[in-house]
Amino acid sequence: MRKHFSEYIERNLADREDFVFITGDLGYNALEGVAKKMGPRFINAGVAEQNMIGVAAGMASQGFQVLCYSIAPFVVYRCLEQMRNDVCFHNLPVYIAGNGGGYGYGIMGSSHHAIEDIATLSGLPNMQCYIPGFVEDMRATMDEMFARRRPAYLRLGLGKNLPADMQLVTGGTQTVLTPEARLTILSQGPVTNNLIAALAKSDKQNSIDVFTLNTMPFVTLPAALATSIATTKNILVIEEHISIGGLGSSLALLVNEAGLPLDKFISLHAEGYPNGLYGSQAYHQQVSGLGEENILRVINSYF
Amino acid sequence: MDYKQLQGRLRSNILKMHHGAGSGHIGCSLSCIDIMAAILKFKNEADTFILSKGHAATALYTILNETGAIPDEDLGTFYKNATTLPAHPAPLKYAAIPFATGSLGHGLPLATGIAKANKLKGNDKISFVLMSDGETNEGTSWEAAHFAVANKLDNLIAFVDCNGLQGFGNTADILGNTASPKLWEAMGFEVVECDGHDIEALMQAWKKLAANKNGKPKMVVASTVKGKGIKEMEDKMEWHYLPMTDAQYTAAKQEIRAGYGLEND
Known part of the structure; x- marks a missing residue:
């Protein structure tokens, strides 16, 4: 970038x-x-x-x-x-x-x-x-x-090109929403590339709505995101940032304020340095559960 | 020219505001009011002034009232709820107060940025800033000093109110004299020392510095007395914090009237 x-x-x-x-x-x-x-x-x-x-x-x-x-x-x-x-x-x-x-x-x-x-x-x-x-x-x-x-x-950060099935919207990007979706994923920043790699290996792609949000603070729930959450009742948040004061905590507040019922909410976020060891960006993402493999595992847990 | 009446009037107004509010920071305002008068009564309208030692806000409000930048009715709201004049200057309330201050070490970087902007635009405006001597402990002051020297900002004039006292002791006993002219000269500033209660001398000093387009940022190290004008307060650290009792206010008013030759109101 x-x-x-x-x-x-x-x-x-x-x-x-x-x-x-x-x-x-x-x-x-x-x-x-x-x-x-x-x-x-x-x-x-x-x-x-x-x-x-x-x-x-x-x-x-x-x-x-x-x-x-x-x-x-x-x-x-x-x-x-x-x-x-x-x-x-x-x-x-x-x-x-x-x-x-x-x-x-x-x-x-x-x-x-x-x-x-x-x-x-x-x-x-x-x-x-x-x-x-x-x-x-x-x-x-x-x-x-x-x-x-x-x-x-x-x-x-290290951004790649926008995948063909995602489109730019105000404040971020999103996939075309499907009425049959069972999971809503909200991601932020270049770590979204790990999500895209995981989705490429998933057979549930057509049952997932993917959004990215590239502005913070996050104080208004976009209508399309609210619609998706109301449909799926399942949320996965992915951010290369601690959970406090980030995307997931903001979304949790907004969803509660909107009164949207949920079955499951998982936040994947930067965990800091839980093992006290250091490495590449990919290493730290993997330690925090933000690597491609763990994202795929967590996605599968919703189905 | 004799500015005694002006000095007395400004001091009376400062005391009135503090007594009305029951607030402290009296000593620091009396320490630097003459410096502010020497700048704000004589600068060009387009020149900017930042009070970096924001705790001397009553001095700033008083002199800006004197110049017409703050209306009389606003002064009466000082320190009260729903005021535009809190104990430290607020942002975006008066054109003559370009920056809210109160946390020390911000004014010199801001004034340096204004001076740099003026240089880029090629105008003749002067960027003034007033700091306390204790404030020069802050690392940002040193960062800004080097930037100002490297960028040849001879349109920046920094004043230091050197009263020798800071938050919890004498400056000499805490970190030493970080406002020492030798230190600032060594960094590349053109420094003059001046009596900080002599408006004519202060004004002449900065005008001479401003005219000297030698590529060096300027500093006036002004020797002052905290609480100047009221013997009970002079050179006493506690008057950084204490409010006045009614009796102290009455006595202080009389002392200012007598000392500065004001008529009774």
Whole structure:
């Protein structure tokens, strides 16, 4: 996604005089083109993320749209008060792009992972988090984020192409709903690729409605999702994020508020580091039950 | 020019607000009100000012009332329910208060960003910020300082209200003097030291700095007395926190009237 991200910036925003890009000293082999095209509006703020966000808020108060780039955990956790007080309280167009959401940085270790980022940011006033899962919804997501001109967080990961049987909808993607569906799956971000791989091996594909949601906070149940849940009464949530403050906990609240009866609700989510061992992104997904095989096993448990 | 009457009037208004509200943070407002007057009475309208030490909000509200940016009727709501004037400045309420502050270490990065924006736009606006000396303990102040130097932001003027006291002790005894002119000069700032209660000297100092387009961000290290103008409060840490009794308020009002040559109301 990082490549598509920089291409998008170069193509759509780099020429705009009111657009500023600030990096927290990262972007080797990705942002050189953006830097060249933007000239003085491309700023390296050094290894000083809190100041980067404060500076961004100051610039945004003078009419600039400012995108701040770093590795996801560095720009989320360290700058939380700057995001809340300086950016969100003032509803300024400062966007933080965090590369390597979830376990994206794999063997780099826990310091480089961001599995509580959505919980951390999505409750801030005026904030919208964007978690695209595919290259295709990344473009639509960034279009929306920059048009909204309000505080935002873009969580970048390793997205693939949208499968042929899924379509873009507002705030995410979905399969064509079937009246015979017996399971509703809601997924978020690039981990959806593991779900798609599992579904490819499942003989229950035609009995499952699949949705992805790429914006947080999740405060309104989309009509199509509500219809599917009312039909299936079975929910599986998949997210590369801790269960607290994430997609599953938000959906549980919305389903209860809507009074939708359920037979079964399973949340597959980032479990942290339950065995205290480290590895690739795929390794951590597998330890958390987010690997393809476990997803398929859990899907089969509904039938 | 003599600004004694102005200084007395601003102090009287600060005391009135604190007494009406029964609130603390009196000493810190009396410490920096002259600095704020030296900036806000004389800056160009398009220049920006951020009070980074947001706990001195009554000083900010008072001087902005003096300049016409906050109406009289709003001042009377200070600290009350449903006010636009809480104990620390609120966001998006007054054009003259561009940022809500109250957590220390935010003002210098914000003012630095404004200065950087002004440079990119090629305008002549000055970005002012007022910090406390204790606040320069914050790492963000140092991050912003290096950014301002690296980006040659000579349109940034930072004031430090150096009263030598912070939250729970003397600055010298806690982390040492992190507002030391030598430290900021070593980072690349152009620094001048000034009496923080001399409005004319403060104003002349920043005007001279502003005219010096040498690529260096500017700092005025202003030597002040916490609680300035009221002997019982001067240089005492507790007046960061304490509200006044009625008797203390009556005495303080009289002391300000006498000390600054105000007529009785």
